[in-house]
Amino acid sequence: QSVLTQPPSVSAAPGQKVTISCSGSSSNIGDNYVSWYQQFPGTAPKLLIDDDNQRPSGVPARFSASKSGASATLAITGLQTGDEADYYCATWDNNLSAGVFGTGTKVTVL
Amino acid sequence: QVQLLQSGSELKKPGASVKVSCKTSGYVFTSYGISWVRQARGQGLEWLGWISTFNDKTKFSQKFQGRVTMTTDTSTAYLVLKRLTSNDTATYFCARAGSSSWRAASCDHWGQGTLVAVSP
Numbered sequence: 001q002s003v004l005t006q007p008p009s010v011s012a013a014p015g016q017k018v019t020i021s022c023s024g025s026s027s028n029i030g031d032n033y034v035s036w037y038q039q040f041p042g043t044a045p046k047l048l049i050d051d052d053n054q055r056p057s058g059v060p061a062r063f064s065a066s067k068s069g070a071s072a073t074l075a076i077t078g079l080q081t082g083d084e085a086d087y088y089c090a091t092w093d094n095n096l097s098a099g100v101f102g103t104g105t106k107v108t109v110l
Numbered sequence: 111q112v113q114l115l116q117s118g119s120e121l122k123k124p125g126a127s128v129k130v131s132c133k134t135s136g137y138v139f140t141s142y143g144i145s146w147v148r149q150a151r152g153q154g155l156e157w158l159g160w161i162s163t164f165n166d167k168t169k170f171s172q173k174f175q176g177r178v179t180m181t182t183d184t185s186t187a188y189l190v191l192k193r194l195t196s197n198d199t200a201t202y203f204c205a206r207a208g209s210s211s212w213r214a215a216s217c218d219h220w221g222q223g224t225l226v227a228v229s230p
Contacts, residue, residue: 002154035216037155044203044220045147045155056218088155090215098171099145099157099215 003028004089004102011108016079020105022072022089028100030070032092036063039086048087049074081109112136114204114221121227122194130224132187132204140164144187145207145214146180149223150200160207160214161187169211194228201225 005023012018022034036049047056049065052072065074072089089102117131132144146158159170161180168180179190187204202224205217 032212033216037217039155044223045205045217046220047216047218050216050218086154090155090157090217092212092215094212096172097169097211099160099169101147101155101157101215104154 002103003093003096003100004091006087006089006102006105008103009106009108011110012079013110014079014081017075017077018079018107019076020074020087020089020107022074022102024070024072024091024093024100026070027095028070028091028093029067029072029089031094034065034067034072034089034091036065036072036074037088037090039088045088076107079107079109083107084109112206112219114206114219116202116204116221116224119225119227121229123230124195124228126194126228127190127192128194128198128226130189130191130202130204130226132189132221134185134187134206137206139182139185141209143207143209143211143214144180144182145205145217146187146189147203147205147217148200149203150197153200156200157215158189158191158202160211162209162211163187164209167211169214191226194226196228198226199228 037045206219
């Protein structure tokens with residue numbers, strides 16, 4: 001089981017906002033940068049957020065992220081049907097000396 | 111443009127080894143590390159390990175210690191997983207990661223994935 005915990009699923013209507021939490025500890029999120037990934041079925045993950053809250057070029061501003069202590073949050077505003085995907089947080093864990101991914105969250109647009 | 115092109119699907123028997131390649135292009139290979147991540151069907155992402163393309167330093171998930179090898183050659187990275195079981199059936203991804211191990215989970219470009227199936 002992963003050391004980073006995410007809700008299995010979140011949902012909202014088009015145009016609304018969803019947030020996805022990623023709960024960790026002082027040895028991972030609390031001391032290292034968090035990345036967020038978006039993955040559609042059958043495809044490779046795509047980097048959505050890097051360094052806690054930085055959007056790579058081409059990622060819409062509807063996607064934002066924050067971090068507080070040992071938890072991180074991804075927010076998607078103005079939800080679109082094309083946002084239906086799985087989302088993962090990831091970071092480094094100092095105790096494990098390893099990279100770790102969150103359990104993943106499926107976003108459904110109602 | 112940055113590209114990571116992985117080798118094709120593999121079908122292996124239990125106990126065998128598999129070698130997956132990841133040929134990169136479009137950037138200075140030694141300026142970034144390579145992480146390997148796998149995903150079983152319907153499951154989440156699992157980090158296997160990271161290799162520095164600068165000095166071949168590696169970091170592995172404890173789960174795979176002793177069973178995994180990661181190497182590089184020019185602009186290609188390789189993953190070898192030994193003593194395969196059915197639990198290793200998954201799609202394996204390579205990804206361009208940070209140049210330091212603590213940036214191993216920061217992956218900005220990914221390969222297309224290689225399906226490794228383990229069956230008697």
